[in-house]
Amino acid sequence: MLPEMFADFAAAAVKASPHGLTIVEDAIDLAVKSIDDELVNLDHQTFGVDGFIPVSAFGTADRSPELALHHTRAHAVIETTLIGVKKDLERFRTACVEARDLIKGADVQAGDDSRVLAARVLAEGTTGNSTDDYYNQAVNEEADAVPTEENPHGEEVPARVGTPVGGKITDPEEDQ
Protein backbone atom coordinates (compact mmCIF):
# COMPACT_ATOMS: atom_id res chain seq x y z
CA MET A 1 0.00 0.00 0.00
CA LEU A 2 2.63 2.46 0.99
CA PRO A 3 4.76 2.20 -2.15
CA GLU A 4 1.77 2.87 -4.33
CA MET A 5 0.86 5.86 -2.28
CA PHE A 6 4.30 7.29 -2.53
CA ALA A 7 4.39 6.71 -6.23
CA ASP A 8 1.50 9.10 -6.30
CA PHE A 9 3.55 11.35 -4.12
CA ALA A 10 6.28 11.26 -6.75
CA ALA A 11 3.82 12.24 -9.42
CA ALA A 12 2.66 15.14 -7.33
CA ALA A 13 6.19 16.29 -6.65
CA VAL A 14 7.01 16.45 -10.33
CA LYS A 15 4.19 18.86 -10.98
CA ALA A 16 4.61 21.05 -7.93
CA SER A 17 5.58 24.70 -8.22
CA PRO A 18 8.63 26.06 -6.41
CA HIS A 19 6.41 27.79 -3.89
CA GLY A 20 4.37 24.72 -3.50
CA LEU A 21 7.45 22.66 -2.89
CA THR A 22 8.39 25.06 -0.13
CA ILE A 23 5.09 24.35 1.51
CA VAL A 24 5.74 20.66 1.14
CA GLU A 25 9.19 21.09 2.56
CA ASP A 26 7.85 22.84 5.62
CA ALA A 27 5.24 20.21 6.11
CA ILE A 28 7.81 17.47 5.91
CA ASP A 29 9.96 19.31 8.43
CA LEU A 30 7.03 19.33 10.77
CA ALA A 31 6.52 15.62 10.32
CA VAL A 32 10.17 14.90 10.94
CA LYS A 33 10.18 16.92 14.12
CA SER A 34 7.08 15.22 15.39
CA ILE A 35 8.53 11.83 14.64
CA ASP A 36 11.72 12.75 16.45
CA ASP A 37 9.74 13.85 19.48
CA GLU A 38 7.43 10.90 19.61
CA LEU A 39 10.02 8.27 18.93
CA VAL A 40 11.34 9.05 22.37
CA ASN A 41 7.95 8.39 23.86
CA LEU A 42 7.52 5.26 21.80
CA ASP A 43 10.56 3.58 23.23
CA HIS A 44 9.63 -0.05 23.35
CA GLN A 45 12.05 -0.73 26.16
CA THR A 46 10.46 1.86 28.35
CA PHE A 47 7.08 0.42 27.55
CA GLY A 48 8.40 -3.04 28.32
CA VAL A 49 9.41 -1.96 31.80
CA ASP A 50 6.63 0.45 32.66
CA GLY A 51 3.88 -1.66 31.20
CA PHE A 52 4.83 -4.86 32.96
CA ILE A 53 2.49 -6.08 35.69
CA PRO A 54 3.58 -8.75 38.15
CA VAL A 55 1.16 -11.62 38.14
CA SER A 56 0.44 -11.22 41.83
CA ALA A 57 -0.76 -7.65 41.31
CA PHE A 58 -3.85 -8.94 39.55
CA GLY A 59 -4.95 -10.61 42.76
CA THR A 60 -6.67 -13.94 42.91
CA ALA A 61 -10.17 -13.10 41.79
CA ASP A 62 -11.87 -15.54 39.49
CA ARG A 63 -10.72 -13.77 36.38
CA SER A 64 -7.33 -12.67 37.58
CA PRO A 65 -5.46 -15.47 35.81
CA GLU A 66 -7.29 -14.71 32.60
CA LEU A 67 -6.44 -11.03 32.64
CA ALA A 68 -2.86 -11.70 33.68
CA LEU A 69 -2.41 -14.03 30.76
CA HIS A 70 -3.92 -11.74 28.17
CA HIS A 71 -2.05 -8.73 29.43
CA THR A 72 1.24 -10.55 29.43
CA ARG A 73 0.80 -11.57 25.81
CA ALA A 74 -0.64 -8.28 24.61
CA HIS A 75 2.09 -6.37 26.36
CA ALA A 76 4.79 -8.48 24.78
CA VAL A 77 3.20 -8.24 21.34
CA ILE A 78 2.87 -4.48 21.47
CA GLU A 79 6.34 -4.09 22.88
CA THR A 80 7.69 -5.89 19.86
CA THR A 81 5.32 -4.16 17.50
CA LEU A 82 6.56 -0.80 18.65
CA ILE A 83 9.91 -1.74 17.23
CA GLY A 84 8.26 -2.08 13.87
CA VAL A 85 6.36 1.14 14.30
CA LYS A 86 9.54 2.95 15.09
CA LYS A 87 11.26 1.44 12.09
CA ASP A 88 8.49 2.56 9.81
CA LEU A 89 8.58 6.03 11.25
CA GLU A 90 12.32 6.24 11.12
CA ARG A 91 12.35 5.10 7.53
CA PHE A 92 9.69 7.60 6.67
CA ARG A 93 11.56 10.31 8.47
CA THR A 94 14.77 9.55 6.57
CA ALA A 95 12.94 9.57 3.31
CA CYS A 96 11.30 12.83 4.18
CA VAL A 97 14.63 14.44 4.92
CA GLU A 98 16.14 13.20 1.71
CA ALA A 99 13.14 14.21 -0.28
CA ARG A 100 13.12 17.61 1.30
CA ASP A 101 16.76 18.13 0.44
CA LEU A 102 16.18 17.05 -3.10
CA ILE A 103 13.15 19.21 -3.44
CA LYS A 104 15.10 22.08 -2.03
CA GLY A 105 17.77 21.50 -4.63
CA ALA A 106 15.15 21.27 -7.31
CA ASP A 107 14.37 24.93 -6.86
CA VAL A 108 17.91 25.82 -7.68
CA GLN A 109 18.40 23.37 -10.45
CA ALA A 110 14.94 23.98 -11.78
CA GLY A 111 14.92 20.50 -13.00
CA ASP A 112 12.20 17.98 -12.73
CA ASP A 113 14.72 15.21 -12.33
CA SER A 114 15.47 16.25 -8.78
CA ARG A 115 11.84 16.26 -7.92
CA VAL A 116 11.37 12.86 -9.35
CA LEU A 117 14.37 11.62 -7.49
CA ALA A 118 13.08 13.17 -4.30
CA ALA A 119 9.75 11.52 -4.65
CA ARG A 120 11.40 8.23 -5.48
CA VAL A 121 13.57 8.41 -2.41
CA LEU A 122 10.53 9.12 -0.35
CA ALA A 123 8.66 6.24 -1.88
CA GLU A 124 11.52 3.83 -1.47
CA GLY A 125 12.02 4.99 2.06
CA THR A 126 8.58 3.85 2.95
CA THR A 127 8.62 0.58 1.15
CA GLY A 128 7.40 -2.23 3.29
CA ASN A 129 5.57 -2.19 6.55
CA SER A 130 7.78 -3.14 9.44
CA THR A 131 4.97 -2.64 11.89
CA ASP A 132 2.92 -5.45 10.46
CA ASP A 133 5.95 -7.66 10.11
CA TYR A 134 6.90 -7.23 13.73
CA TYR A 135 3.36 -7.56 14.87
CA ASN A 136 2.80 -10.82 13.05
CA GLN A 137 6.07 -12.15 14.30
CA ALA A 138 5.27 -11.20 17.86
CA VAL A 139 1.81 -12.71 17.76
CA ASN A 140 3.32 -16.05 16.80
CA GLU A 141 6.16 -15.93 19.24
CA GLU A 142 4.24 -14.64 22.22
CA ALA A 143 1.51 -17.20 21.95
CA ASP A 144 3.03 -19.18 24.79
CA ALA A 145 3.97 -16.29 27.00
CA VAL A 146 2.90 -16.73 30.57
CA PRO A 147 2.51 -14.23 33.38
CA THR A 148 5.48 -13.89 35.66
CA GLU A 149 6.21 -12.19 38.91
CA GLU A 150 9.48 -10.68 37.83
CA ASN A 151 9.77 -8.47 34.82
CA PRO A 152 11.66 -10.52 32.28
CA HIS A 153 12.70 -7.30 30.61
CA GLY A 154 14.13 -5.78 33.70
CA GLU A 155 17.51 -7.31 33.15
CA GLU A 156 19.74 -6.33 30.34
CA VAL A 157 19.84 -9.81 28.95
CA PRO A 158 19.65 -9.91 25.19
CA ALA A 159 17.04 -12.21 23.84
CA ARG A 160 15.50 -12.89 20.54
CA VAL A 161 12.52 -10.87 19.54
CA GLY A 162 9.42 -12.01 21.27
CA THR A 163 11.07 -14.13 23.86
CA PRO A 164 8.40 -14.39 26.47
CA VAL A 165 10.71 -14.71 29.38
CA GLY A 166 14.36 -14.61 30.02
CA GLY A 167 15.48 -11.22 29.00
CA LYS A 168 14.97 -7.90 27.48
CA ILE A 169 13.39 -7.81 24.09
CA THR A 170 15.82 -6.41 21.59
CA ASP A 171 15.70 -5.72 17.94
CA PRO A 172 17.53 -8.49 16.08
CA GLU A 173 18.60 -6.05 13.43
CA GLU A 174 20.18 -3.91 16.06
CA ASP A 175 22.01 -6.95 17.40
CA GLN A 176 23.45 -7.55 14.02
Place this chain on the structure above:
Amino acid sequence: MTGQHVQKLLKATAASNHLKLSESGKAWQDGHDALDALATTLTRTAKEVERGFADEVAPEDQGTAARGRKAFETLRDDVVVPRRDQMNAAAVALRKAAAKLGSAESARADMPDAPGDAPVRPSSYGAEDDAEAFRAQRIYSNQVTSHNAAVSAYADADEKARLKLQDLDEAYAEASAVLAKIHGEPVYPEDLPPPGDPGPGGLPVGPSGGHRPTPVIQGPPPVSTGHPHPVPIVDPGPGPGPGPGPGPEHHSPGPVGGTLGNPGSGSHPGGGGGLGINPIIGGGIAAGLFGGPGLANAVRGALGGRGGLGSTNGTIGSTTRTGGAGTLGRSGGAAAPGTQAGRSGGRAGGTGGARSGAGGRGAAGAPGTAGGRGRGAGGGRGAAAAGAGGRGRKGRDEEGRERDLFDDGSDWIDDEGAGPDVLG
Protein backbone atom coordinates in the same frame (compact mmCIF):
# COMPACT_ATOMS: atom_id res chain seq x y z
CA MET B 1 -22.71 -19.18 53.79
CA THR B 2 -22.35 -15.73 55.19
CA GLY B 3 -18.85 -14.49 55.08
CA GLN B 4 -17.71 -16.44 52.10
CA HIS B 5 -17.52 -13.35 49.93
CA VAL B 6 -15.68 -11.50 52.62
CA GLN B 7 -13.20 -14.32 52.79
CA LYS B 8 -12.98 -14.47 49.04
CA LEU B 9 -12.36 -10.76 48.74
CA LEU B 10 -9.72 -10.86 51.42
CA LYS B 11 -8.03 -13.68 49.63
CA ALA B 12 -8.35 -12.07 46.19
CA THR B 13 -6.78 -8.84 47.36
CA ALA B 14 -4.23 -10.27 49.73
CA ALA B 15 -1.34 -9.60 47.36
CA SER B 16 -2.97 -7.56 44.65
CA ASN B 17 -1.73 -4.12 43.75
CA HIS B 18 -4.01 -1.91 41.74
CA LEU B 19 -1.24 0.65 41.42
CA LYS B 20 0.68 -1.75 39.24
CA LEU B 21 -2.28 -1.96 36.92
CA SER B 22 -2.60 1.80 36.95
CA GLU B 23 1.06 2.27 36.14
CA SER B 24 0.82 -0.19 33.32
CA GLY B 25 -2.27 1.58 32.08
CA LYS B 26 -0.30 4.78 32.04
CA ALA B 27 2.43 3.16 29.99
CA TRP B 28 -0.16 2.06 27.49
CA GLN B 29 -1.64 5.54 27.58
CA ASP B 30 1.74 7.13 26.96
CA GLY B 31 2.15 4.97 23.89
CA HIS B 32 -1.25 6.01 22.73
CA ASP B 33 -0.50 9.66 23.30
CA ALA B 34 2.70 9.48 21.30
CA LEU B 35 1.02 7.73 18.41
CA ASP B 36 -1.92 10.07 18.59
CA ALA B 37 0.38 13.07 18.35
CA LEU B 38 2.00 11.48 15.34
CA ALA B 39 -1.33 10.81 13.74
CA THR B 40 -2.30 14.41 14.24
CA THR B 41 0.96 15.58 12.75
CA LEU B 42 0.60 13.31 9.76
CA THR B 43 -2.88 14.58 9.19
CA ARG B 44 -1.62 18.12 9.23
CA THR B 45 1.34 17.22 7.06
CA ALA B 46 -0.88 15.51 4.56
CA LYS B 47 -2.98 18.63 4.20
CA GLU B 48 0.05 20.82 3.79
CA VAL B 49 1.60 18.49 1.27
CA GLU B 50 -1.58 18.57 -0.73
CA ARG B 51 -1.68 22.34 -0.55
CA GLY B 52 1.93 22.63 -1.65
CA PHE B 53 1.54 20.26 -4.54
CA ALA B 54 -1.60 22.02 -5.62
CA ASP B 55 0.09 25.43 -5.70
CA GLU B 56 -0.02 26.91 -9.17
CA VAL B 57 -1.15 23.65 -10.55
CA ALA B 58 -4.02 23.55 -12.95
CA PRO B 59 -7.31 22.49 -11.43
CA GLU B 60 -7.33 19.31 -13.39
CA ASP B 61 -4.23 18.30 -11.56
CA GLN B 62 -5.79 18.55 -8.14
CA GLY B 63 -6.16 14.83 -8.11
CA THR B 64 -2.42 14.51 -8.07
CA ALA B 65 -2.14 16.69 -5.04
CA ALA B 66 -4.78 14.67 -3.33
CA ARG B 67 -2.80 11.55 -3.95
CA GLY B 68 0.23 13.21 -2.45
CA ARG B 69 -1.82 13.85 0.65
CA LYS B 70 -3.03 10.32 0.60
CA ALA B 71 0.52 9.07 0.90
CA PHE B 72 0.86 10.58 4.37
CA GLU B 73 -2.59 9.55 5.37
CA THR B 74 -1.80 6.01 4.41
CA LEU B 75 1.19 5.98 6.67
CA ARG B 76 -1.00 7.32 9.40
CA ASP B 77 -3.86 4.93 8.82
CA ASP B 78 -1.85 1.78 8.18
CA VAL B 79 0.87 2.16 10.75
CA VAL B 80 0.06 4.68 13.42
CA VAL B 81 -3.65 4.69 14.01
CA PRO B 82 -4.21 0.93 14.47
CA ARG B 83 -1.54 0.74 17.18
CA ARG B 84 -2.72 3.95 18.72
CA ASP B 85 -6.23 2.62 19.06
CA GLN B 86 -5.01 -0.67 20.46
CA MET B 87 -2.94 1.06 23.08
CA ASN B 88 -5.79 3.33 23.99
CA ALA B 89 -8.20 0.44 24.37
CA ALA B 90 -5.74 -1.36 26.59
CA ALA B 91 -5.14 1.75 28.66
CA VAL B 92 -8.84 2.31 29.20
CA ALA B 93 -9.45 -1.31 30.09
CA LEU B 94 -6.54 -1.41 32.50
CA ARG B 95 -7.57 1.81 34.16
CA LYS B 96 -11.02 0.44 34.74
CA ALA B 97 -9.66 -2.82 36.03
CA ALA B 98 -7.28 -0.94 38.29
CA ALA B 99 -10.13 1.17 39.63
CA LYS B 100 -12.22 -1.88 40.42
CA LEU B 101 -9.29 -3.62 41.99
CA GLY B 102 -8.51 -0.54 44.01
CA SER B 103 -12.08 -0.41 45.16
CA ALA B 104 -11.92 -4.02 46.23
CA GLU B 105 -8.67 -3.36 48.05
CA SER B 106 -10.23 -0.43 49.83
CA ALA B 107 -13.19 -2.52 50.82
CA ARG B 108 -10.78 -5.01 52.24
CA ALA B 109 -9.85 -2.56 54.94
CA ASP B 110 -13.48 -2.13 55.85
CA MET B 111 -14.25 -5.77 56.25
CA PRO B 112 -15.29 -6.47 59.82
CA ASP B 113 -14.09 -9.45 61.71
CA ALA B 114 -16.35 -12.41 61.71
CA PRO B 115 -18.67 -12.39 64.68
CA GLY B 116 -17.77 -14.80 67.37
CA ASP B 117 -19.93 -17.47 68.76
CA ALA B 118 -23.31 -16.55 70.01
CA PRO B 119 -23.51 -15.79 73.69
CA VAL B 120 -24.54 -18.61 75.90
CA ARG B 121 -27.82 -18.23 77.63
CA PRO B 122 -27.39 -18.04 81.37
CA SER B 123 -28.88 -20.82 83.29
CA SER B 124 -31.41 -19.98 85.89
CA TYR B 125 -30.33 -22.93 87.92
CA GLY B 126 -28.20 -22.00 90.86
CA ALA B 127 -29.29 -18.41 90.93
CA GLU B 128 -29.73 -17.29 94.48
CA ASP B 129 -32.56 -14.99 93.78
CA ASP B 130 -34.51 -13.36 91.08
CA ALA B 131 -32.33 -10.30 91.09
CA GLU B 132 -29.31 -12.32 90.22
CA ALA B 133 -31.17 -14.07 87.47
CA PHE B 134 -32.37 -10.73 86.27
CA ARG B 135 -28.88 -9.36 86.07
CA ALA B 136 -27.64 -12.41 84.27
CA GLN B 137 -30.43 -12.15 81.81
CA ARG B 138 -29.74 -8.51 81.20
CA ILE B 139 -26.09 -9.21 80.54
CA TYR B 140 -27.09 -11.91 78.20
CA SER B 141 -29.47 -9.57 76.43
CA ASN B 142 -26.73 -7.07 75.93
CA GLN B 143 -24.47 -9.73 74.60
CA VAL B 144 -27.13 -10.87 72.21
CA THR B 145 -27.69 -7.37 70.96
CA SER B 146 -24.03 -6.86 70.41
CA HIS B 147 -23.68 -10.19 68.71
CA ASN B 148 -26.58 -9.60 66.43
CA ALA B 149 -25.25 -6.21 65.47
CA ALA B 150 -21.95 -7.83 64.60
CA VAL B 151 -23.74 -10.46 62.57
CA SER B 152 -25.69 -7.81 60.74
CA ALA B 153 -22.59 -5.82 59.97
CA TYR B 154 -20.84 -8.91 58.77
CA ALA B 155 -23.72 -9.79 56.51
CA ASP B 156 -23.67 -6.30 55.05
CA ALA B 157 -19.96 -6.56 54.51
CA ASP B 158 -20.40 -9.89 52.81
CA GLU B 159 -22.86 -8.42 50.38
CA LYS B 160 -20.54 -5.52 49.75
CA ALA B 161 -17.71 -7.93 49.13
CA ARG B 162 -19.84 -9.88 46.70
CA LEU B 163 -20.59 -6.79 44.68
CA LYS B 164 -16.96 -5.72 44.69
CA LEU B 165 -15.87 -9.08 43.41
CA GLN B 166 -18.56 -9.04 40.79
CA ASP B 167 -17.47 -5.63 39.56
CA LEU B 168 -13.88 -6.72 39.55
CA ASP B 169 -14.55 -9.81 37.52
CA GLU B 170 -16.62 -7.87 35.04
CA ALA B 171 -13.85 -5.32 34.57
CA TYR B 172 -11.29 -8.09 34.25
CA ALA B 173 -13.38 -9.85 31.66
CA GLU B 174 -13.70 -6.69 29.62
CA ALA B 175 -10.01 -5.96 29.82
CA SER B 176 -9.18 -9.52 28.89
CA ALA B 177 -11.29 -9.28 25.77
CA VAL B 178 -9.57 -6.06 24.75
CA LEU B 179 -6.10 -7.43 25.35
CA ALA B 180 -6.91 -10.68 23.62
CA LYS B 181 -7.73 -8.76 20.49
CA ILE B 182 -4.37 -7.08 20.65
CA HIS B 183 -2.33 -10.22 20.90
CA GLY B 184 -4.54 -12.00 18.46
CA GLU B 185 -5.53 -14.91 20.57
CA PRO B 186 -9.25 -15.44 20.58
CA VAL B 187 -11.12 -15.86 23.79
CA TYR B 188 -13.36 -18.84 23.77
CA PRO B 189 -16.27 -18.83 26.19
CA GLU B 190 -15.48 -22.31 27.34
CA ASP B 191 -12.03 -21.17 28.33
CA LEU B 192 -13.31 -18.53 30.62
CA PRO B 193 -13.70 -19.28 34.25
CA PRO B 194 -17.16 -19.15 35.65
CA PRO B 195 -18.46 -15.77 36.62
CA GLY B 196 -17.06 -14.47 39.81
CA ASP B 197 -20.38 -14.38 41.49
CA PRO B 198 -21.50 -17.82 42.32
CA GLY B 199 -24.61 -16.32 43.71
CA PRO B 200 -25.45 -15.64 47.26
CA GLY B 201 -24.06 -18.32 49.38
CA GLY B 202 -22.19 -19.56 46.38
CA LEU B 203 -19.21 -21.71 45.99
CA PRO B 204 -17.18 -22.43 49.02
CA VAL B 205 -13.93 -20.62 49.18
CA GLY B 206 -11.98 -22.90 51.32
CA PRO B 207 -11.55 -23.61 54.94
CA SER B 208 -11.40 -20.02 55.89
CA GLY B 209 -14.82 -19.33 54.57
CA GLY B 210 -16.68 -21.66 56.74
CA HIS B 211 -17.63 -19.50 59.61
CA ARG B 212 -21.26 -18.90 59.89
CA PRO B 213 -22.17 -16.18 62.28
CA THR B 214 -25.63 -16.38 63.53
CA PRO B 215 -27.81 -13.91 65.21
CA VAL B 216 -29.46 -14.88 68.37
CA ILE B 217 -33.07 -14.39 69.05
CA GLN B 218 -33.69 -14.32 72.67
CA GLY B 219 -36.37 -16.31 74.18
CA PRO B 220 -37.27 -18.31 77.15
CA PRO B 221 -35.23 -21.30 78.01
CA PRO B 222 -35.53 -24.16 75.64
CA VAL B 223 -38.35 -26.47 76.00
CA SER B 224 -38.10 -29.75 74.37
CA THR B 225 -41.06 -30.99 72.57
CA GLY B 226 -39.47 -34.25 71.85
CA HIS B 227 -40.21 -33.68 68.25
CA PRO B 228 -37.48 -33.42 65.70
CA HIS B 229 -39.27 -30.67 63.88
CA PRO B 230 -40.18 -27.91 66.22
CA VAL B 231 -43.13 -26.11 64.89
CA PRO B 232 -43.60 -22.48 65.62
CA ILE B 233 -47.10 -21.73 66.34
CA VAL B 234 -49.18 -21.29 63.30
CA ASP B 235 -51.09 -18.15 63.02
CA PRO B 236 -54.47 -18.92 61.60
CA GLY B 237 -54.61 -15.44 60.24
CA PRO B 238 -53.55 -14.32 56.85
CA GLY B 239 -51.18 -16.35 54.91
CA PRO B 240 -50.81 -19.99 54.30
CA GLY B 241 -51.76 -22.09 57.16
CA PRO B 242 -51.80 -25.71 57.80
CA GLY B 243 -53.66 -27.73 55.41
CA PRO B 244 -53.86 -27.41 51.72
CA GLY B 245 -52.58 -23.91 51.78
CA PRO B 246 -49.78 -22.71 49.60
CA GLY B 247 -47.07 -23.68 51.91
CA PRO B 248 -46.99 -25.74 54.99
CA GLU B 249 -44.26 -24.92 57.37
CA HIS B 250 -41.25 -27.04 57.13
CA HIS B 251 -38.97 -26.79 60.02
CA SER B 252 -35.77 -28.50 60.53
CA PRO B 253 -34.72 -29.55 63.91
CA GLY B 254 -33.88 -26.55 65.89
CA PRO B 255 -30.90 -26.33 68.07
CA VAL B 256 -31.78 -24.60 71.20
CA GLY B 257 -35.09 -23.23 72.07
CA GLY B 258 -35.33 -19.56 71.90
CA THR B 259 -32.50 -19.14 69.48
CA LEU B 260 -33.65 -19.12 66.00
CA GLY B 261 -31.01 -19.83 63.55
CA ASN B 262 -28.34 -20.28 66.07
CA PRO B 263 -26.23 -23.27 65.43
CA GLY B 264 -24.46 -22.74 68.66
CA SER B 265 -21.17 -22.32 66.94
CA GLY B 266 -21.60 -25.55 65.27
CA SER B 267 -22.21 -27.61 68.27
CA HIS B 268 -25.79 -28.10 67.31
CA PRO B 269 -25.75 -27.84 63.63
CA GLY B 270 -28.61 -30.07 63.07
CA GLY B 271 -30.40 -29.55 66.23
CA GLY B 272 -30.38 -33.20 66.66
CA GLY B 273 -30.07 -33.05 70.35
CA GLY B 274 -33.71 -33.37 70.77
CA LEU B 275 -34.12 -29.86 71.94
CA GLY B 276 -36.44 -27.76 69.99
CA ILE B 277 -38.16 -24.52 70.09
CA ASN B 278 -41.26 -24.42 72.01
CA PRO B 279 -43.79 -23.78 69.34
CA ILE B 280 -45.56 -21.19 71.29
CA ILE B 281 -42.49 -19.44 72.41
CA GLY B 282 -40.80 -19.79 69.11
CA GLY B 283 -43.76 -18.50 67.31
CA GLY B 284 -44.07 -15.66 69.69
CA ILE B 285 -40.49 -14.80 69.19
CA ALA B 286 -40.84 -14.78 65.51
CA ALA B 287 -43.97 -12.78 65.74
CA GLY B 288 -42.13 -10.29 67.79
CA LEU B 289 -39.62 -9.95 65.07
CA PHE B 290 -42.30 -8.98 62.73
CA GLY B 291 -44.04 -6.79 65.07
CA GLY B 292 -46.80 -9.25 65.31
CA PRO B 293 -48.83 -8.20 68.26
CA GLY B 294 -50.36 -11.44 69.29
CA LEU B 295 -47.71 -13.85 70.10
CA ALA B 296 -45.20 -11.17 70.66
CA ASN B 297 -47.26 -9.97 73.49
CA ALA B 298 -47.33 -13.38 74.91
CA VAL B 299 -43.60 -13.50 74.86
CA ARG B 300 -43.32 -10.06 76.20
CA GLY B 301 -45.53 -11.06 79.00
CA ALA B 302 -43.44 -14.04 79.74
CA LEU B 303 -40.39 -11.86 79.85
CA GLY B 304 -41.98 -9.37 82.08
CA GLY B 305 -43.22 -6.99 79.51
CA ARG B 306 -41.39 -3.93 78.54
CA GLY B 307 -39.94 -3.47 81.91
CA GLY B 308 -38.86 -6.99 82.18
CA LEU B 309 -35.89 -8.91 81.18
CA GLY B 310 -34.29 -7.86 78.04
CA SER B 311 -36.65 -5.09 77.48
CA THR B 312 -33.96 -2.49 77.43
CA ASN B 313 -32.11 -3.71 74.52
CA GLY B 314 -32.62 -7.29 74.01
CA THR B 315 -36.25 -7.57 73.49
CA ILE B 316 -36.94 -9.31 70.35
CA GLY B 317 -38.50 -7.10 67.87
CA SER B 318 -37.49 -4.00 69.63
CA THR B 319 -33.92 -4.14 68.64
CA THR B 320 -33.55 -1.79 65.81
CA ARG B 321 -30.72 -3.39 64.05
CA THR B 322 -30.60 -6.98 64.79
CA GLY B 323 -34.17 -7.64 65.27
CA GLY B 324 -35.38 -5.32 62.66
CA ALA B 325 -34.40 -4.29 59.28
CA GLY B 326 -30.75 -4.85 59.72
CA THR B 327 -30.00 -8.40 60.18
CA LEU B 328 -33.40 -9.48 59.49
CA GLY B 329 -33.75 -8.09 56.14
CA ARG B 330 -33.44 -4.71 54.69
CA SER B 331 -36.49 -5.19 52.68
CA GLY B 332 -38.56 -4.10 55.50
CA GLY B 333 -40.39 -7.27 55.79
CA ALA B 334 -39.94 -7.22 59.45
CA ALA B 335 -42.43 -4.50 59.84
CA ALA B 336 -45.32 -6.47 58.61
CA PRO B 337 -47.69 -6.58 61.46
CA GLY B 338 -49.40 -9.71 62.20
CA THR B 339 -47.20 -11.71 60.03
CA GLN B 340 -47.14 -15.19 61.05
CA ALA B 341 -44.05 -15.89 62.92
CA GLY B 342 -43.29 -19.24 61.62
CA ARG B 343 -43.90 -18.38 58.07
CA SER B 344 -41.84 -15.34 58.27
CA GLY B 345 -38.78 -16.84 59.64
CA GLY B 346 -38.86 -19.64 57.28
CA ARG B 347 -39.14 -17.75 54.12
CA ALA B 348 -36.44 -15.37 54.82
CA GLY B 349 -33.92 -17.86 55.65
CA GLY B 350 -34.86 -19.88 52.73
CA THR B 351 -35.34 -18.57 49.33
CA GLY B 352 -36.27 -15.17 50.41
CA GLY B 353 -32.92 -14.58 51.82
CA ALA B 354 -31.26 -15.39 48.66
CA ARG B 355 -30.92 -11.99 47.20
CA SER B 356 -32.68 -9.73 49.50
CA GLY B 357 -29.64 -8.66 51.30
CA ALA B 358 -27.80 -9.37 54.35
CA GLY B 359 -30.44 -10.90 56.34
CA GLY B 360 -31.69 -12.92 53.56
CA ARG B 361 -28.39 -14.16 52.63
CA GLY B 362 -28.24 -15.53 55.84
CA ALA B 363 -26.14 -13.81 57.88
CA ALA B 364 -27.81 -15.29 60.15
CA GLY B 365 -28.80 -18.23 60.32
CA ALA B 366 -27.83 -21.54 60.64
CA PRO B 367 -29.10 -24.53 59.06
CA GLY B 368 -31.57 -26.35 60.99
CA THR B 369 -33.00 -23.50 62.85
CA ALA B 370 -36.58 -23.03 63.32
CA GLY B 371 -36.91 -19.83 61.49
CA GLY B 372 -34.39 -20.71 58.95
CA ARG B 373 -35.92 -23.65 57.39
CA GLY B 374 -39.44 -22.66 57.60
CA ARG B 375 -41.24 -21.85 54.47
CA GLY B 376 -43.35 -18.92 54.96
CA ALA B 377 -44.86 -15.92 53.49
CA GLY B 378 -42.85 -13.22 51.98
CA GLY B 379 -43.75 -10.94 54.70
CA GLY B 380 -41.34 -12.67 56.85
CA ARG B 381 -38.36 -12.03 54.77
CA GLY B 382 -36.88 -9.55 57.06
CA ALA B 383 -37.24 -11.29 60.22
CA ALA B 384 -36.46 -14.39 58.78
CA ALA B 385 -33.03 -13.49 58.25
CA ALA B 386 -32.45 -13.46 61.83
CA GLY B 387 -33.41 -16.93 62.21
CA ALA B 388 -32.51 -18.14 59.10
CA GLY B 389 -30.17 -16.64 57.01
CA GLY B 390 -27.85 -19.22 57.69
CA ARG B 391 -29.22 -21.47 55.29
CA GLY B 392 -27.09 -19.51 53.13
CA ARG B 393 -25.90 -21.46 50.32
CA LYS B 394 -27.17 -24.76 50.83
CA GLY B 395 -27.82 -24.65 47.24
CA ARG B 396 -30.77 -24.66 45.08
CA ASP B 397 -30.74 -28.37 44.98
CA GLU B 398 -31.35 -28.62 48.62
CA GLU B 399 -33.92 -25.94 48.38
CA GLY B 400 -35.60 -27.93 45.73
CA ARG B 401 -35.53 -30.96 47.89
CA GLU B 402 -37.14 -29.03 50.63
CA ARG B 403 -39.77 -27.83 48.28
CA ASP B 404 -40.35 -31.37 47.31
CA LEU B 405 -40.91 -32.15 50.89
CA PHE B 406 -43.62 -29.59 50.96
CA ASP B 407 -45.14 -30.92 47.88
CA ASP B 408 -45.40 -34.44 48.99
CA GLY B 409 -46.78 -33.42 52.28
CA SER B 410 -44.32 -35.39 54.27
CA ASP B 411 -43.71 -32.46 56.51
CA TRP B 412 -47.22 -32.37 57.52
CA ILE B 413 -47.11 -35.97 58.24
CA ASP B 414 -44.07 -35.40 60.37
CA ASP B 415 -45.56 -32.50 62.16
CA GLU B 416 -48.95 -33.85 62.63
CA GLY B 417 -48.13 -35.37 65.87
CA ALA B 418 -46.41 -32.37 67.21
CA GLY B 419 -48.96 -29.78 66.42
CA PRO B 420 -51.80 -30.93 68.53
CA ASP B 421 -49.56 -31.72 71.39
CA VAL B 422 -48.11 -28.32 71.45
CA LEU B 423 -51.16 -26.39 70.75
CA GLY B 424 -53.31 -28.47 72.83
